[in-house]
Amino acid sequence: MPHFLTTTDDDFERRFMAILSAKREDQGDVGDAVAAIIADVRARGDVALVELTSRFDRLDLTPDTMRITPDDIARETASVAEEDRAALSMAVKRIRAYHARQMPEDLSFTDPEGATLGWRWTPVSAAGLYVPGGQASYPSSVLMNAIPARVAGVERLVICVPTPGGETNPLVLLAAEMAGVAEIYRIGGAQAIAAMAYGTATIAPVDKITGPGNAYVAAAKRQVFGRVGIDMIAGPSEVLIIADGQQDPDWLALDLLAQAEHDADAQSILITPDADLARAVTASVERLLPDLPRADIAGASWRDHGTVIVVRDLDEAAKLSNRIAPEHLELVTGDPDALAAKCHHAGAIFLGPFTPEAVGDYVSGPNHVLPTARSARFSSGLSVMDFLKRTTIARLSPGALAEIGPAAVRLAASEGLHAHGLSVQARLARLNEG
């Protein structure tokens, strides 16, 4: 049974806080093992990659066979069904169109003092995308990571994907090809992150690494951060659905289960002012759950982390949502826009009954890599901005320096930074001569 709370209950605040602060994941401390792998790859390069891949992925490679060649890709993807190809193609087109709108503008302006100021956006030169192997090898993740990088103008895109026992996922390769990634290595785990961060004879280093992974990959990303940029370290997925009493209980139940089937640590929450709906949705979940191929996973998630909260009204629902700061927020009410205006912290919002979260995972256009574990309070989903950086630019005319330079001299003096002041004064002296 999921948690069932009512805000008018005496112990609501205590129980809500317990759910809010529950740690849904403890990946164990793999930091030392990962540090050893990274040190090994830095020291021995390709030799270490070959040995580690043999050990962890039961796959014997040489530096020459690390890369999945264009021929390999052509052969592997030939068998993909036309319907899968068409679905991926629609996803590529829509994700690309949405992310193209995120490209920020450069700026240059001259202020009244004569200072020309602005900024310029430039892409990172090289980005590495990690793609997990086995069950969690999702073609949709390839698109969500590679397309923003491509749109941002990243020149070199690399994918590392483990192929345990040599087995590749044709749809992952096709997604990479469609997203414009040609450099793919059959290397996984912490060793792949180390190779992309530090480089080996075969794999040139990148500047930024993104993509999901297991505890080893997450720890490796943490450890190489600083040497390269990384995206977020994602936790288990979450959905919060706020619904009024007019909604179809089965639809909401399936949306809750779609989240739950990801992972036993995933969390699905329903908040509604309608106690009857709360009960109906719970009943639907129980009815629909047993037929799911992933009933074990979804069942464990719903039993351990599933939560239903009955509130006084939708305003109270919005307030709770802001405390939860969910990764995915479905607003399924008569006037979802009005409710959305009150929800300030969420990775992605899905409005109305015909926007199930699952369309956002694949084809609606926005990115599905989103902040988890309440980090939507301070961070955003993946975007083209993750593959760009901004350089600020300033050019002062002699008049502008004469105008604002003395204040810099004064402030430098107050901070005890004498050479700072002198560097401005030397120029001011020349201007005063002239």
Place this chain on the structure above:
Amino acid sequence: MPHFLTTTDDDFERRFMAILSAKREDQGDVGDAVAAIIADVRARGDVALVELTSRFDRLDLTPDTMRITPDDIARETASVAEEDRAALSMAVKRIRAYHARQMPEDLSFTDPEGATLGWRWTPVSAAGLYVPGGQASYPSSVLMNAIPARVAGVERLVICVPTPGGETNPLVLLAAEMAGVAEIYRIGGAQAIAAMAYGTATIAPVDKITGPGNAYVAAAKRQVFGRVGIDMIAGPSEVLIIADGQQDPDWLALDLLAQAEHDADAQSILITPDADLARAVTASVERLLPDLPRADIAGASWRDHGTVIVVRDLDEAAKLSNRIAPEHLELVTGDPDALAAKCHHAGAIFLGPFTPEAVGDYVSGPNHVLPTARSARFSSGLSVMDFLKRTTIARLSPGALAEIGPAAVRLAASEGLHAHGLSVQARLARLNEG
């Protein structure tokens, strides 16, 4: 003597790589000590803060005296000279004007399929700014951190600043007041970061922590990352100056020294195609250095990390600059705009002879919190974006779901996520009935 390299030398590449990969700082491993402090603050709250402040800052507080009150601030800032006040005021006005232009726009559009898509930017609710004590207590840093947060619309802004022996910096308090920060605590070190991340009875928790600090503060920020957002972990400051032979050697020497006086680990680099200028600037540095109040620090930095590189031409200079990815880049040449177009990785660029880097530290307008240690390859300086997050928004019409839903169903099936597909199919079935 600084490093002196010429790109036509046989051993140039080896020496350049050695400088590029030199670690200019080893803060020592304070991770365990910091973890203990954070655990203590989480467990004992204010009591821990009082004890730790007594031990590290030789200051006896109670929860009631942790906060620097408006009366304290009024008393402390009364003695600030009018010229300092005016200089700070100009800085506030210019930094605010620049950062106001960074506010990103929300977007909403409806595509041909009937999907209304977009995003919305919202500020973090509460941000904490760390301000170091003692020598490194810079009013300019207060402005550079607080103003972007204010412009972003952050509702609650908190400053933690250690006051060793009870001593406060009136200009820091005035800068905080001018930037609109009213909640200031005389708490420093890892304990301040822990208090802002987890909260105590007196200090409510924040969502994002920014600001510079010593090794303990940096380690604490790393450890609380995830619980809250943080800005970058800054390393020692750097400047790269690219100059042609027409420039005043003393001006360039003072710019190099302004960077060197920050910290013995700071790095100043000059790249020029003119060997005579290279020698003249080096001579100027030697001549000007002894008179600086911070000659010891600047001298150590110049001796250990200072670098002069003579190149074939400015194109080669730009290529080296892109490998260095400097925090500050001064382009002091006849056509600095043309050169800037070739420099892709830099935190901030300063164009022409009348834009010494020092004006950028204080009054030009752009932020002085910038990526160090080659991280300009993948990251940007502080901006209003650091205090905002983006929520993506999607709303599908029934027609849009009919159009794109089947592709989501197909992709969900290929990833083995059955409930994902069902959540879409249940809606499609209803549409087909209708």
